[in-house]
Amino acid sequence: MQAFLKIVGISARQQMTYRTALVAGLFTNLFFGILRASLLIALYQGETSVNGMDVGGAITYVALSQAMIAYLTIFGNTEMGRTVSDGSIASDLIKPVHFILLWLGRDLGRSLVNFVVRGLFFIGLFSLFYSLYYPLEIGRWFLFFVSLIFSWLLNFFWRMLVNLGAFWSPDIQGFARLAFGFSQLFSGFVLPLRLLPDWFSRLSNWTPFPGMMNHPMEVYLGIYSPSQLLGAFGHQLIWLFILVFLCLALFRLGIRRLVIQGG
Amino acid sequence: MIYSIKILWLLLKTQIRSQTQYRLSFLADVFTTAIFSSIYFLAFALILQRFETVAGWTLGEIAFLVGMTETSFAFMDLLFSGFDPDSFSPMVRMGSLDQFMVRPVSLTIQVLGSRLILRRMGRVLEGLAVLAFGIVTTQPDWTWLKTFYLPVVLVCQVICMGSIFMMGSTITFWTVERIEAVNILTYGGNELMSYPMNIYPRWLLFIFTYFVPFIFVNFYPTLYFLDKPDPLNFPVFAPFLTPLVAIGMALAAYWFWGYGLRHYQSTGT
Numbered sequence: 001m002q003a004f005l006k007i008v009g010i011s012a013r014q015q016m017t018y019r020t021a022l023v024a025g026l027f028t029n030l031f032f033g034i035l036r037a038s039l040l041i042a043l044y045q046g047e048t049s050v051n052g053m054d055v056g057g058a059i060t061y062v063a064l065s066q067a068m069i070a071y072l073t074i075f076g077n078t079e080m081g082r083t084v085s086d087g088s089i090a091s092d093l094i095k096p097v098h099f100i101l102l103w104l105g106r107d108l109g110r111s112l113v114n115f116v117v118r119g120l121f122f123i124g125l126f127s128l129f130y131s132l133y134y135p136l137e138i139g140r141w142f143l144f145f146v147s148l149i150f151s152w153l154l155n156f157f158w159r160m161l162v163n164l165g166a167f168w169s170p171d172i173q174g175f176a177r178l179a180f181g182f183s184q185l186f187s188g189f190v191l192p193l194r195l196l197p198d199w200f201s202r203l204s205n206w207t208p209f210p211g212m213m214n215h216p217m218e219v220y221l222g223i224y225s226p227s228q229l230l231g232a233f234g235h236q237l238i239w240l241f242i243l244v245f246l247c248l249a250l251f252r253l254g255i256r257r258l259v260i261q262g263g
Numbered sequence: 264m265i266y267s268i269k270i271l272w273l274l275l276k277t278q279i280r281s282q283t284q285y286r287l288s289f290l291a292d293v294f295t296t297a298i299f300s301s302i303y304f305l306a307f308a309l310i311l312q313r314f315e316t317v318a319g320w321t322l323g324e325i326a327f328l329v330g331m332t333e334t335s336f337a338f339m340d341l342l343f344s345g346f347d348p349d350s351f352s353p354m355v356r357m358g359s360l361d362q363f364m365v366r367p368v369s370l371t372i373q374v375l376g377s378r379l380i381l382r383r384m385g386r387v388l389e390g391l392a393v394l395a396f397g398i399v400t401t402q403p404d405w406t407w408l409k410t411f412y413l414p415v416v417l418v419c420q421v422i423c424m425g426s427i428f429m430m431g432s433t434i435t436f437w438t439v440e441r442i443e444a445v446n447i448l449t450y451g452g453n454e455l456m457s458y459p460m461n462i463y464p465r466w467l468l469f470i471f472t473y474f475v476p477f478i479f480v481n482f483y484p485t486l487y488f489l490d491k492p493d494p495l496n497f498p499v500f501a502p503f504l505t506p507l508v509a510i511g512m513a514l515a516a517y518w519f520w521g522y523g524l525r526h527y528q529s530t531g532t
Contacts, residue, residue, distance in 0.1 A: 020440075032454065034467065045317075050313060171288075196310055
C-alpha cells in the first residue's frame with residue numbers, strides 16, 4: 001500500500017513539472033469547448049428541451065466533458081504498450097507491486113493533478129463564457145463523485161485492455177487509435193448520447209463506454225429517475241468487474257509469451 | 264529548382280517504399296485511419312436526426328463544408344508531415360536539424376522529405392468521400408467559374424494550413440518543446456471551419472476574420488458554391504478572397520521560417 005501511494009505521489013509530481021504543458025492543454029480544451037458549445041447552441045435554436053435535456057444542460061455537459069478529458073485520458077494512450085515493445089517493461093515487472101496496480105498508481109497521480117488543473121480550473125474559465133448548472137443537493141454531488149470514480153476506473157481498465165494487446169502484436173498503434181475512437185463516440189464524449197437517435201444510445205448501453213462519460217454527466221445534471229440511476233451504477237459496476245477480469249486474465253496469458261531481448 | 268524537386272521526390276520515394284513494405288499492414292492502417300477520422304462527422308449526422316438542421320444548414324451542406332476542410336487538412340497533414348510540430352520539435356531537441364544544415368540542399372526540402380506519414384491517406388479518402396456525399400446531396404448549380412474555383416480553393420486551403428504548421432514549427436527554434444497551443448490553429452482551425460461560422464461568438468469571429476482570416480478559407484467559398492445567402496453581410500467579393508489569404512499566410516510563414524533559421528541556435532546535442 002505504501003509503495004502504491006509512493007507511485008501516486010511521484011507520478012503527480014512528474015505531471016506538475018510540465019506547467020506550461022498543463023496551461024497550454026487547458027487553453028486548447030477551452031477553445032474546443034467553445035466550438036462544441038457554439039455548435040450545440042446553434043442546434044437547439046428555439047427548441048427548449050430535446051429528449052429531456054435543455055440548452056443549459058447541453059452546455060453544462062460540454063463543459064464537464066471537456067474538463068474531464070485529461071482526468072479520464074479520454075483520447076487514450078499506448079504508454080504501457082510501448083514498454084512491451086521496447087522492453088522497458090522488464091524493470092516494471094521486478095517491482096514489488098502488481099504490474100496493473102503499478103500502472104493504476106501512475107495513472108492516478110497524473111489524473112489527480114489533471115482533475116484540479118485541467119478540470120476545476122477549466123470549469124472556472126469556462127463559466128466566464130457560459131452560465132453552467134450547479135446541483136443544489138449535496139446528495140447529487142455525492143452520487144456524481146462516486147460515478148466519476150467509477151468512470152475513471154472504467155477508463156483505466158479499458159486503456160489497459162487495449163494496451164495488453166501489445167503482448168500479441170508488435171505494433172498496436174492503429175488498433176489502439178480505432179479502439180479509442182470508438183470509446184469516444186459510444187461514451188457520449190463526441191456528443192451527448194441523449195441527443196443521438198434512441199437506437200444508438202440503446203446500442204451503446206450494451207458496451208462499457210457510456211459508463212466512462214455519459215453516466216456521470218447525466219447524474220450531475222439530474223436527468224435520471226431513481227430507477228435509471230440504479231441502472232447506471234449497476235451498468236458501471238458490472239462492466240468494471242468484466243474489464244478487471246479480462247485485464248487480469250490477458251495479463252497472465254500475455255506475460256507467458258513475453259520475451260525481452262537483452263542488450 | 265529542378266534539382267531540389269528531384270531530391271524531394273527521391274526522399275519521398277524512399278519514405279513511400281519503406282512504409283509500403285508490409286502491404287497488408289499498410290492497407291489496414293490506411294483503412295483504420297479513414298474509419299477513425301469519420302467518427303466526428305458520423306456523430307454529427309446522427310445528432311441531425313433529432314435536430315434536422317443547424318443554423319439553416321442541412322446535412323448535405325455541412326458535408327460540403329466538412330468534406331472540403333477535411334480533404335485539404337488531411338492532404339496538408341500528409342504533405343507537411345515533416346513540419347508537424349510533433350516530429351519537428353524532436354529534430355530541434357536532438358540536433359538532427361544541424362545535420363541537415365551542412366548538406367548542400369535547401370533545408371525546407373529536406374524537412375519536407377524527412378517524413379511522410381502515408382497512412383494519413385486514409386483521412387484524405389474520408390474527406391473526399393464526405394465531400395462527394397455533400398456534392399451529390401446538395402446538387403450545386405455548377406457554372407464554369409465554380410468548377411474552376413473549387414480546386415483553387417482546395418489548394419489554397421492546403422497552403423493556409425501548411426503555413427500554420429510551418430509557423431508552429433518555427434516557434435520551436437526558441438522554445439525547443441512543441442507548443443500545444445498551436446493545435447488550436449491547426450486541428451482547431453479544421454474543426455472551426457467544419458461548421459457554418461456564424462454560429463460562433465462575435466469575438467471569436469472577429470479574431471478569425473481579421474487576425475487569422477479562416478472565415479474566407481472555407482465558409483465564404485462554400486456559401487458561393489452552394490448559392491447560400493450570406494448571414495454576415497460581407498461584400499460580394501468575400502468568397503474570392505481565399506487565394507489572397509493563402510498568399511498572405513504563405514508569405515508570412517516563409518518570412519518567419521527564414522527569420523527563425525537565421526536566429527537558430529543548436530541545443531548542442
